Amino acid sequence: xxxxxxxxxxxxxxxxxxxxxxxxxxxxxxxxxxxxxxxxxxxxxxxxxxxxxxxxxxxxxxxxxxxxxxxxxxxxxxxxxxxxxxxxxxxxxxxxxxxxxxxxxxxxxxxxxxxxxxxxxxxxxxxxxxxxxxxxxxxxxxxxxxxxxxxxxxxxxxxxxxxxxxxxxxxxxxxxxxxxxxxxxxxxxxxxxxxxxxxxxxxxxxxxxxxxxxxxxxxxxxxxxxxxxxxxxxxxxxxxxxxxxxxxxxxxxxxxxxxxxxxxxxxxxxxxxxxxxxxxxxxxxxxxxxxxxxxxxxxxxxxxxxxxxxxxxxxxxxxxxxxxxxxxxxxxxxxxxxxxxxxxxxxxxxxxxxxxxxxxxxxxxxxxxxxxxxxxxxxxxxxxxxxx
Numbered sequence: 001x002x003x004x005x006x007x008x009x010x011x012x013x014x015x016x017x018x019x020x021x022x023x024x025x026x027x028x029x030x031x032x033x034x035x036x037x038x039x040x041x042x043x044x045x046x047x048x049x050x051x052x053x054x055x056x057x058x059x060x061x062x063x064x065x066x067x068x069x070x071x072x073x074x075x076x077x078x079x080x081x082x083x084x085x086x087x088x089x090x091x092x093x094x095x096x097x098x099x100x101x102x103x104x105x106x107x108x109x110x111x112x113x114x115x116x117x118x119x120x121x122x123x124x125x126x127x128x129x130x131x132x133x134x135x136x137x138x139x140x141x142x143x144x145x146x147x148x149x150x151x152x153x154x155x156x157x158x159x160x161x162x163x164x165x166x167x168x169x170x171x172x173x174x175x176x177x178x179x180x181x182x183x184x185x186x187x188x189x190x191x192x193x194x195x196x197x198x199x200x201x202x203x204x205x206x207x208x209x210x211x212x213x214x215x216x217x218x219x220x221x222x223x224x225x226x227x228x229x230x231x232x233x234x235x236x237x238x239x240x241x242x243x244x245x246x247x248x249x250x251x252x253x254x255x256x257x258x259x260x261x262x263x264x265x266x267x268x269x270x271x272x273x274x275x276x277x278x279x280x281x282x283x284x285x286x287x288x289x290x291x292x293x294x295x296x297x298x299x300x301x302x303x304x305x306x307x308x309x310x311x312x313x314x315x316x317x318x319x320x321x322x323x324x325x326x327x328x329x330x331x332x333x334x335x336x337x338x339x340x341x342x343x344x345x346x347x348x349x350x351x352x353x354x355x356x357x358x359x360x361x362x363x364x365x366x367x368x369x370x371x372x373x374x375x376x377x378x379x380x381x382x383x384x385x386x387x388x
Contacts, residue, residue: 001234003281008048010056014064021227021273024070026220027053030211036178036188038149038208039220040195041263042340044274044289046221047191048088051145054189055082058143080186081134083109083127086147092155098167102174106130113137123174128181141186144178150192158300193295194338195324213323215266222261222270228254235280242283257285260359262344272340275362290366298339301332302371309371313342316353341367 004018013020030037031054041047056064060079065071085105092098106126110117113133117126134142152167178188190208211217219227229251236254240247254276261270278288312333322337336342337356341363346355358364 001280003277005277005281008052010049010052011061011064019231021223021231022068023050023220024053024065024068025073026217027057028070028073029216030054030189031057031187034209035185036208038190038192038195038210038212039217040192040212040338041221043193043295044292045340046273048086048147050221051084051147051189051191055084055145058082058187078140079138080140080143081138082143082145084145084147087151088148090151092152092167093160093163095163098152098170102170123170124177124180127174127177131177131181131184135184142184143187144185146190148192149190150194154194154295154297157297194335213264215264218262218264218266218268219270221273223273223276224271225259225269228271228276232280239280239283253285254279257361260343261340265347267344267347272362287362287366290362295339298335298341299370301335309368312336312356314355314357316348316355318353322354322356
């Protein structure tokens with residue numbers, strides 16, 4: 001079995017025979033039941049692969065989906081022009097980075113459609129003209145996919161207030177295109193870690209349908225318990241043989257270390273796909289997700305929060321208390337939850353309260369170590385300041 005470690009392109013996974021957990025029935029539902037969506041999931045949870053799958057679907061690459069669930073659902077396979085914005089891997093702490101990225105992409109597409117413009121700063125209007133041209137040429141609405149829409153904001157959060165405001169206004173103007181060019185659009189999907197509330201990024205256009213806590217799409221990213229047992233029996237057998245133990249023991253160790261995520265009231269068990277696939281590939285259970293990097297924005301927020309982490313964990317909350325990030329450094333709970341360091345562990349239907357806690361051992365041990373390290377660094381800086 002080949003594992004797509006570091007590969008997030010649907011075409012490559014299928015063509016090169018890597019293992020693929022089939023979510024294409026949900027892709028079909030998204031494409032046929034709505035138009036503008038937003039999905040929040042932690043980093044390295046399969047958001048980029050989801051967008052790549054959507055791109056292949058809307059580009060009509062029927063051959064890639066042969067034998068998958070969508071193969072029996074889709075009959076037409078219409079081809080749409082897809083515009084894909086990927087903000088991963090770009091350092092937005094550099095002033096002007098966002099404007100350069102947007103201008104580069106828009107200039108390329110303007111050249112493709114022979115659009116002449118002298119309105120360089122008007123990103124929303126420029127993109128609207130591109131979408132109109134694409135729809136006119138193909139006779140079908142265009143598709144827009146935005147990966148990590150919030151990275152230009154998270155990179156500078158609690159670091160550069162002026163640049164945060166500049167990037168926010170730029171994105172607000174850019175995303176207003178989804179209202180201006182509605183007639184030229186077939187489908188829009190944005191992913192990110194955080195749903196900003198009081199940052200007004202989305203105020204300029206029709207609000208996207210936030211499916212982050214929809215029961216139907218809880219398993220859209222990640223690997224369920226059923227998928228683990230039906231599709232990964234072979235690597236579990238191999239790990240058990242390597243460790244000299246029973247397969248059930250390996251399943252329980254995997255569950256303790258990588259399971260435990262829940263994203264809706266249904267409480268479907270979701271495993272972290274990044275750690276799980278790495279564990280199968282290496283035949284070793286280690287902290288792959290946590291050691292792959294802690295977001296710098298979360299570290300900066302935690303530096304402002306000097307209460308014990310037990311003040312936040314193992315407690316019940318109303319949805320508004322952890323779903324929308326309100327840019328409040330004194331209350332980092334929404335950012336901690338949306339970044340994947342806390343998850344839903346129980347739901348009380350009568351009170352509409354959600355219990356939040358660490359999802360699994362990997363996250364708990366890593367997060368507590370991070371908090372302890374940052375707090376010690378805070379104390380050292382404080383003592384040096386007093387000594388000075």
